Amino acid sequence: MALLIETGLTGWISDLEIAQEIRKRIPDADVRTPDTIGEASDITMLALVGLQADHPSRLPNLKLVQKLGAGVETIVGNPNLPDHVRITRLKPDAPAQGIAEWFLAYILRQHRHIGFYEDAQKRAEWSPKAPGSTPDTVVGVLGLGHIGARTANMLRAVGFQVMGWSRSPKSLDGVNCVHGDDALPGLLSQCDHVCAILPSTPQTVGLFGERALSMMKPGSQLLNAGRGDLIDEIALISALDRGVPGHAVLDVTSQEPLPASSPLWTHPSVTITPHISGWHLGDALSDVAENFQRLSSGAPLLHEVDRARGY
Numbered sequence: 088m089a090l091l092i093e094t095g096l097t098g099w100i101s102d103l104e105i106a107q108e109i110r111k112r113i114p115d116a117d118v119r120t121p122d123t124i125g126e127a128s129d130i131t132m133l134a135l136v137g138l139q140a141d142h143p144s145r146l147p148n149l150k151l152v153q154k155l156g157a158g159v160e161t162i163v164g165n166p167n168l169p170d171h172v173r174i175t176r177l178k179p180d181a182p183a184q185g186i187a188e189w190f191l192a193y194i195l196r197q198h199r200h201i202g203f204y205e206d207a208q209k210r211a212e213w214s215p216k217a218p219g220s221t222p223d224t225v226v227g228v229l230g231l232g233h234i235g236a237r238t239a240n241m242l243r244a245v246g247f248q249v250m251g252w253s254r255s256p257k258s259l260d261g262v263n264c265v266h267g268d269d270a271l272p273g274l275l276s277q278c279d280h281v282c283a284i285l286p287s288t289p290q291t292v293g294l295f296g297e298r299a300l301s302m303m304k305p306g307s308q309l310l311n312a313g314r315g316d317l318i319d320e321i322a323l324i325s326a327l328d329r330g331v332p333g334h335a336v337l338d339v340t341s342q343e344p345l346p347a348s349s350p351l352w353t354h355p356s357v358t359i360t361p362h363i364s365g366w367h368l369g370d371a372l373s374d375v376a377e378n379f380q381r382l383s384s385g386a387p388l389l390h391e392v393d394r395a396r397g398y
Contacts, residue, residue: 088117088129088131088132088382088383089117089118089119089125089129089130089131089132090109090116090117090118090119090130090131090132090133090134090375090379091119091120091121091124091130091132091133091134091146092105092106092109092118092119092120092134092135093120093121093133093134093135094134094135094136094155095135095136095137095139096136099366100368102120102121102122103120103122105134105155105372105375106118106119106120108372109372109375109376109379112372112373112376113376113379113380116376116379117129127145127146127147128146128147128148129148130146130148130149131148131149131150131151131382132149132150132151132152132153132378132379132382133146133149133151133152133153134153134155134375135152135153135154135155136154136155136156137161137162138152138161138162138165138168140165140167141167142165142167142168143165143167143168143169143172144167149169149172150171150172150173150382151172151173151174151175151378151382151388152168152172152173152174152175153174153175153176153177153375153378154174154175154176154177154392155177155368155371155375156176156177156182156365157176157177157178157182157233157234157286157365158176158286158287158313158314159174159176159286159392159397159398160286160287160288160314160316160397162174162392163392163394163397170394173388173391173392174391174392174394175378175388175389175390175391175392176390176392176398177368177371177374177375177390178233178374178390179368179369179370179371179374180369180370181365181367181368181369181370181371182234182364182365182366182367182368182369182371183233183234183237183365184237185364185365185366185367186234186237186238186284186312186364186365187234187237187238187240187241187242188241189312189338189360189363189364189365190238190241190242190282190310190312190364191238191241191242191245193308193310193336193358194226194242194247194280194282194308194310197219197280197308197334198218198219198221198224199218199219200216200218203216204216219279221245221246221247222246222247222248223248224247224248224279224280225247225248225249225250225277225278225279225280226242226247226248226249226250226278226279226280226281226282227249227250227251227252227274227275227277227278227280227281227282228242228249228250228251228252228262228282228284229251229252229253229274229281229282229283229284229285229313230252230253230283230284230285230286230313231251231252231253231257231259231264232253232284234284234312234365235251235253235282235284236257236259238282238284239251239259239262240259240262242282243261243262248263249261249262249263250262250263250264250265250274250277250278251263251264251265252264252265252266252270252271252274253266254266254267254290271299271302272299272302275299275302275303275304276302276303276304277304278303278304278307279304279307279308280307280308280309280310281303281307281308281309281310281332282310282312283295283309283310283311283312283313283317283318284312284313285313285314285317286313286314286397286398287313287314287316287317287397288396288397288398289397291313291314291316291317292316292317293316293317293318293319294317294318295309295311295317295318295319295322295323296319296322297319297322297325297326300322300323300326300331300332301326301331303326303331303332304331304332305330305331305332305333306330306331306332306333307331307332307333307334308332308333308334308335308336309323309332309334309335309336310335310336310337310338311335311336311337311338311339312338312339312364312365313339314339315337315339315340315341315342315343316341318335318337318341320340320341320349320351323335324350324351324354324357327354327356327357333356334356334357334358335356335357335358336357336358336360337351337357337358337359337360338360338361338362338363338364339362340359343361343362344361345359345361374389374390377389
């Protein structure tokens with residue numbers, strides 16, 4: 088049994104670095120990278136960011152796909168992945184903290200008019216402007232799982248009024264939690280900032296289309312670090328042109344990397360970051376090593392995905 092590390096990414100942690108970290112935790116493990124793959128039939132576990140269409144055919148004895156992150160839609164949605172292949176994902180602290188910080192940073196950027204002052208400085212212009220009042224500012228968090236709960240708690244600790252939305256009932260101290268489709272319009276209409284941290288499922292794809300965007304508070308800010316397909320980008324541009332919402336901050340987009348031709352790059356009410364909010368894995372590679380051992384021994388896997396639900 089062998090574990091293949093094949094992230095398919097450049098500019099992030101390398102396959103070799105991940106393999107070395109796994110070997111530190113399991114010194115006798117057979118861990119390979121694309122450069123050292125050897126006999127493909129040995130590979131029983133694949134750790135990656137996005138599953139390619141030909142992975143299942145290249146790895147005939149594959150039993151487990153480990154996502155090096157949270158979102159698994161490209162894996163669950165791969166029609167070539169046999170039903171018997173299991174899927175696991177990560178739920179580590181480090182990226183959850185990073186994503187929560189990303190939301191806080193861009194909320195505070197607008198809340199404290201940081202962009203306004205940067206522009207004023209270029210003009211050598213002394214232009215005081217009242218910042219937002221934190222206790223009077225309402226922030227909505229859509230998705231109250233591991234990352235969403237961390238985000239909601241961080242925002243609440245700063246002093247914002249925080250509302251949380253989820254498909255099923257959830258409870259967080261100090262957070263006004265609502266759930267279900269009927270509760271979403273009321274939340275959107277009240278929030279000065281809306282943080283989307285939802286998975287990609289048939290129920291969430293295109294959730295922020297023309298209708299939901301029109302329900303948002305005029306001048307509000309939509310921030311997305313969930314999945315890119317949560318937002319209808321054409322509808323978003325039209326909505327931003329009308330000022331409802333007033334601004335969007337996107338760490339994820341429907342196509343990544345975002346093509347240079349996309350109008351999102353140049354829209355004055357859009358801020359783009361290149362999917363960097365949850366950069367650090369922290370101790371998450373311990374879970375990858377643990378799942379390799381559990382797969383070998385037949386023990387229950389950590390953070391296994393329900394393929395029917397999509398997460």
